[in-house]
Amino acid sequence: MTKRLKAGIFPALFAAALLLAPFDAKAQAQEEDGAFVLGSVLLSILHFPFKLVTCAGTQVTAAVAYTATYGVPGNYDGGTNGKDIGEVARSSCTGDWLITPQQVKKDYGS
DSSP: OOHHHHHHHHHHHHHHHHHTOOOOHHHHHTTOOHHHHHHHHHHHHHHHHHHHHHHHHHHHHHHHHHHHTTTOBOSSTTOBTHHHHHHHHHHHHOSOSSOOHHHHHHHHOO
16 A cells, blocks of 8 residues: 555544544433543544454455355355354444444443
C-alpha cells in the first residue's frame, strides 16, 4: 500500500465512525447524561475499526480454509467442514458495530 492510501484510510474510518455515531432522538429527549453519549462516540470510534478488521480478516481466513479443506469430511454425518467454517465467518461480522449510549450507561453507569 502506498503512503497516500494508508494516510487516507484511517481518517476516512474516523470520519465514518463520527458520522455513524449512535444518536437516538428518544434518548436525547429523556435528557440523557452527556458523559454516556460522549463515551458512546469515543468507544464507537475505537470499536468500529477493530470490528471491521476482525470481520474482514476472518472472511479472508475462512475463504482460504474453505478452499484448502474442500471435500474433506467434516465433524458431522455426511458433511464437509464448510458448514463450520461458514459459521465462524458469519459470527465474526454479526453483533453490534456501534456502541450506544444505553450500552455505556448499562455497563458503566450507576
